[in-house]
Amino acid sequence: MLEKFADYYDPARPMLDKITITPVDGAEPLAAAIEAGDIDYIGGNPVPSQVVDRFKANPDLVVDIKPGPGFQSIWLNPWRDYLKVTDFIKQLEELKSEKGFMVRLALAKALDRDLFIA
Numbered sequence: 001m002l003e004k005f006a007d008y009y010d011p012a013r014p015m016l017d018k019i020t021i022t023p024v025d026g027a028e029p030l031a032a033a034i035e036a037g038d039i040d041y042i043g044g045n046p047v048p049s050q051v052v053d054r055f056k057a058n059p060d061l062v063v064d065i066k067p068g069p070g071f072q073s074i075w076l077n078p079w080r081d082y083l084k085v086t087d088f089i090k091q092l093e094e095l096k097s098e099k100g101f102m103v104r105l106a107l108a109k110a111l112d113r114d115l116f117i118a
Contacts, residue, residue: 027051034061074111076104 002019022039024030027048033039035058047055047065055063076083084100095101 031055074107076107 001021004014004017008014022033024033024039027050030042030048031051031054034042034055052063052065055061078084078100082099082103085095085098085104088095096105
């Protein structure tokens with residue numbers, strides 16, 4: 001549960017006193033909870049496609065589907081020998097002699113950062 005911080009600098013915000021996050025596993029339990037009014041909002045993971053039409057057909061529900069921002073990442077295991085750099089506090093020329101640094105540098109140069117950040 002997330003609760004409003006009483007000493008927040010803007011007393012008019014946030015506009016909710018609390019938010020309770022309730023994980024619901026499965027399409028049918030999720031649909032039943034929404035239809036019963038036990039939950040008010042579905043966020044995070046996509047709504048199971050088999051219940052979207054059911055929600056749209058229900059006049060008591062408002063269905064407004066927005067694409068999420070998504071999350072893309074690349075994970076590297078820095079303890080693998082081919083990525084390992086024991087100490088970054090070295091001169092650049094000395095770092096270039098380490099195999100792990102050169103692999104990391106190659107990966108960094110291969111990625112279009114503007115594409116990921118945009």
